[in-house]
Amino acid sequence: MFKGTTIIAVRRNGQVAIGGDGQITFGENTVFKTTANKLRRLYSGKVIAGFAGSVADAFTLFERFEKKLSEHRGNLVRASVELAKEWRSDRILQKLEALLIVADSEHIFVISGSGEVIEPDDNIAAIGSGSSYALSSARALYRHTNLSARTIVEESLKIAAEICVYTNDHISVLELEGE
Numbered sequence: 001m002f003k004g005t006t007i008i009a010v011r012r013n014g015q016v017a018i019g020g021d022g023q024i025t026f027g028e029n030t031v032f033k034t035t036a037n038k039l040r041r042l043y044s045g046k047v048i049a050g051f052a053g054s055v056a057d058a059f060t061l062f063e064r065f066e067k068k069l070s071e072h073r074g075n076l077v078r079a080s081v082e083l084a085k086e087w088r089s090d091r092i093l094q095k096l097e098a099l100l101i102v103a104d105s106e107h108i109f110v111i112s113g114s115g116e117v118i119e120p121d122d123n124i125a126a127i128g129s130g131s132s133y134a135l136s137s138a139r140a141l142y143r144h145t146n147l148s149a150r151t152i153v154e155e156s157l158k159i160a161a162e163i164c165v166y167t168n169d170h171i172s173v174l175e176l177e178g179e
Helices: 055-071 076-089 131-144 149-163
Strands: 006-012 015-020 024-026 030-033 039-042 047-053 098-103 108-111 124-128 172-177
Touching: 006 047, 006 098, 006 131, 006 149, 015 039, 015 047, 015 098, 015 149, 039 055, 039 172, 047 055, 047 124, 047 172, 055 076, 055 098, 076 098, 076 108, 098 124, 108 124, 124 131, 131 149, 149 172
Parallel strands: none
Antiparallel strands: 006 015, 006 124, 015 172, 024 030, 039 047, 047 098, 098 108
16 A cells, blocks of 8 residues: 655745655555655645645545635635535545645645544644654744744655655645735
């Protein structure tokens, strides 16, 4: 079974950044790919998103989510809730194994197949194998430095890569500027 990824999103001072590593691990001890891209710009670049889980499942979810964004004219809250409802109730979607982080200039959400749409209290969210490491380091950097959202994302992923065997340091980052 494939596993391994770490995705983190941070909002600070009108900026939002989402980043992920590039690792895909097969089984418990084989790195299958080191440069996977798990991030996307959606809705004409106004929304950024990342996934943890099966790649085919993530593409399906990105397509469905972009459709929900279009239906709700870019309203991230409404599109997120509608995707979670559909994901939870659709027999085929229920089998998908993935998590999404989505963000626009105002919100960050984690969306799951169990119907969860969670907005973090502290402008930081993480998913995937190394998420607890990335989240912990991002919180410390956020609270005790004046680093930008992008830099916090990059540094927290580097720290996670030093600790988690399912996370590497091939980091990709997407950013949004506040309006």
